[in-house]
Amino acid sequence: MDPKLPSSTAHGGSVAVIGAGPAGLITAHTLVQDGFEVQILTRDKTVGGVWREGRVYPDLQINSVNGELSFSSLEMPQPDTVWGRLTGSDLNAYMEAFAAAYLHEKIRLETEVVRIQRGASGSGWLVDVEDKRTGESDSLSFARIVLCTGGCNTPTVPDSLSPAAAESVGFKGPVFHSKYFRSRLDDVLDAVKPIGPEGREAADSVIVVGGGKSAQDVAAYLANEGRKVTVVYDTMDCFLASPRPLPDFIRKSRVLSIMTPHINLRTYLERFLHTTWIGAKIVHAFWDFLAGSAFSAIGAAEDSPLRRIHSPFWSIRISDEGVPRPNRFHMLASSGKIDLVAPARVASYGHDGQSVVLHDGRVLRANAVILATGYSSSWDSIFDTQTTVKLGLKRHAPTLNAEKYHWDYRSLSNPPPAHRDGAQWASSIYRGLVPAKNIAKRDFAINGAVISTNHGMLCEVSAHWISSYFLGDQLRIPATPEDAFEAAERQAAWIRQRYPNMLLWTNESYSSSIEFCTWPQAVDELLEEMDLPSMRSGGNWLTWPFKVVDLKEIATLKEERDAKRGQAQRM
């Protein structure tokens, strides 16, 4: 061990958890409970990650289809609004309360991680940090690392639309990425006057670039502030909506997950649904019904650009709008209070200083531009090439081996055209948690990068899995890097077949693996790898798909793991 490394405690040793978003907080809490000496490093002034103070803005609401981004040890206070939706402020308060309750003095704020490298002797990790208050640099040593840096922190901004490009042609209004919506909100409201008595045509205008959830949310906010907003996009995220709230036995149960094929069809019902002709018909009719009822619920006209969506079955972009409300994006757009220009892309800024030019040459008036153009990997800036390669963090072309994997599922017939570069997508991160190349060392893991519709529950179970992995518990996982690589290669082949046109959307730190609606199956598999009971929501042969999956099911995982470890030691 590197001489600079702190000595191990009875249980674990020192761990740096990088990031204080939901994934970092639950990982750190779990590791602390297991006796590790944990330090959370975050560059932010406060905890919460995406949900921190200063990033959430008024009206931001959680859109998770299944879970509520909370953890079993602290109940999430339920909102008292008629719409029953948690807001960004609720999430922020929850993350702050969680950190105050369990992670006192474990968090080093305003500490940017600029480099992570192996310790000089080949074990442990050196973490170079910069204090954002003083600008001072420091080098810290840890026995283990858990990377929880999230996938929505490093803005992607097309060069031709960057603030610098705007400035170079003398664009007069504010131009910024949606990440900065909270901090730049007053600039937009100052630069763009509300629609006056002369009407929309004559009004100042905000252009929002992109069709993702960020574009929808910021557009709705500004429209509600009386501004004229135009959203320019090619294809929009799909959404679920219904005139009445969907009952919990649909929304919070396994229903959506079994209507979605998983790499392993674990039950008779899933095999029926995905491998038989009639089953596949039911599956697609179900998703078509959900998409159709969402459009009906918002009253979208047959030719509405709102219908230019990704297919919900083939997508990892679905938001849950619940009961449509007049002040939310879809209703505002379908009632003409937000303008939509689609299919279209913004190409550049006009030379008159107050317009943007679209790819087809059309010109739109613009007094401010918000780039809701997504995010790139948060890992790129913290690993040098050598460490990235040694760990195998980057996507890569599939190996020849990958050709042997194919799933003959009826529900996967007639896929959408694959993205031309999608065939090159492979990740070698086992279960999205551990780089295959490093699996035997048990000193590096990732949490929060598996994209799912129940981030809270998947992160909590993953945190237990990671802690067991670090503790050297017996896990049913590949023992060698070669076996882990093969398993990751199979998973990547599955993901390519399952989401042929979606893969380039997600950055590495947001999708080390994809378990979008299939998080219950993923949770079951993680529990089984820890040799713990799975399918905990119970029910009989008829009712099990409809049983609500509750965080309480995983509240005793630590005690269960301790008992297993005790048993193993006695044997």
Ligand SMILES: Cc1cc2nc3c(=O)[nH]c(=O)nc-3n(C[C@H](O)[C@H](O)[C@H](O)COP(=O)(O)OP(=O)(O)OC[C@H]3O[C@@H](n4cnc5c(N)ncnc54)[C@H](O)[C@@H]3O)c2cc1C
């Ligand atoms: C506006 C918005 C709304 C969203 N709404 C939902 C939703 O409703 N439901 C849902 O499931 N998902 C949603 N997401 C996705 C979101 O990413 C997750 O909800 C969740 O916040 C991810 O948690 P995380 O802990 O993995 O990452 P994050 O919350 O992104 O936290 C990452 C942490 O890492 C830190 N960090 C990153 N790089 C460094 C570095 N170099 N040095 C030090 N610290 C670093 C950050 O400061 C932060 O503390 C939303 C995303 C956005 C942008």
Ligand SMILES: NC(=O)c1ccc[n+]([C@@H]2O[C@H](COP(=O)([O-])OP(=O)(O)OC[C@H]3O[C@@H](n4cnc5c(N)ncnc54)[C@H](OP(=O)(O)O)[C@@H]3O)[C@@H](O)[C@H]2O)c1
């Ligand atoms: N309320 C909420 O819960 C909430 C709010 C915000 C975000 N989120 C979540 O956060 C994640 C990120 O969402 P996001 O909306 O910020 O990013 P995103 O989903 O990656 O969407 C980015 C959008 O920008 C478009 N785009 C990218 N480059 C472009 C370019 N050069 N020109 C024009 N358009 C371009 C993309 O279009 P193409 O796909 O056509 O390239 C896409 O429509 C998602 O998981 C989302 O669900 C949730």
